[in-house]
Amino acid sequence: MQRPWRYGVAGLVSLMSCLWLPLAGAQAADWEWTIVPYLWGSDISLDLTANDEPVIGGDVAFSDLLDKIEVAVPIHFEGRAGKPGFFVDVLYLSLEDDTTTSPDPPLPGGTMVHAELDSGFYEAGGLYRFIDDGQVLDLLYGARVIDMSQEHDVALPSPSTLTTKIESSETLLDGFVGLRYGRSIGDRWDFEIRGDVGAGDTDLTWNFIGTFGVRFGKTDTYSMRFGWRYLDVDVEVRSTSGVNVETDLTLSGPAVAMVFTL
Secondary structure (H helix, E strand, C coil), X not given: CCCCHHHHHHHHHHHHHHHHHHHXXXXXXXXXXXXXXXXXXXXXXXXEEECCEEEEEEEECHHHHCCCEEEEEEEEEEEEECCEEEEEEEEEEEEEEEEECCCXXXXXXXXXXXXXXXXXXXXXXXXXXEEECCEEEEEEEEEEEEEEEEEEEEECCCCCCCEEEEEEEEEEEEEEEEEEEEEEECCCEEEEEEEEEEEECCCEEEEEEEEEEEEECCCCCEEEEEEEEEEEEEEEEECXXXXXXXXXXXXXXXEEEEEEXX
């Protein structure tokens, strides 16, 4: 199966070059850098149709995904100089699974489906901080590259010997806009919410993150964040065999992050 995620990364590098230009005049001492490696224990809901006929539909809990995940790479990086700044977020997930479906016309019960799904979500954007006085309000804007490579082998149960392969591989580019709000709770704690919506090559993409954080260290250089993230992607692409493949992919679950502020 093709893995076009390299093209997504290349596109984000080009975009970051453009976003850097309006910030290039800031003095190095004015910059605040944030590096956030994180873990996202997301459940996955995947509904797949081919030419308007259902192929896969259902929810998979994170505990059931652990032995199906081949690669998972999430990290967030951010830089800010006063009010303006920029950020990059990378999430790459590779899954492989074999399932036996229950009756779901026109597919009979016992249909075997071998599924491979590679999904890459690469964000690059700018931010502008309107408020920074014990609470913060940021405008977020930018581009999100979504790589979705799918391969599904469908075999009908005996006595039929019919098998089919559905493949699609697409690199999609969305623009998005959103807000991020945060507020301190006492000396060490705070909460933060982010919501954004994107569209372009996808029909629609929703992203929501809500977290609580606690700072530690003499200079508050480190903090831990705990919360929830929800991401929903609706996309329709044409497969290599000429089939219209519609995918509704939802990832939702708890997240934990370690934050390094420099």
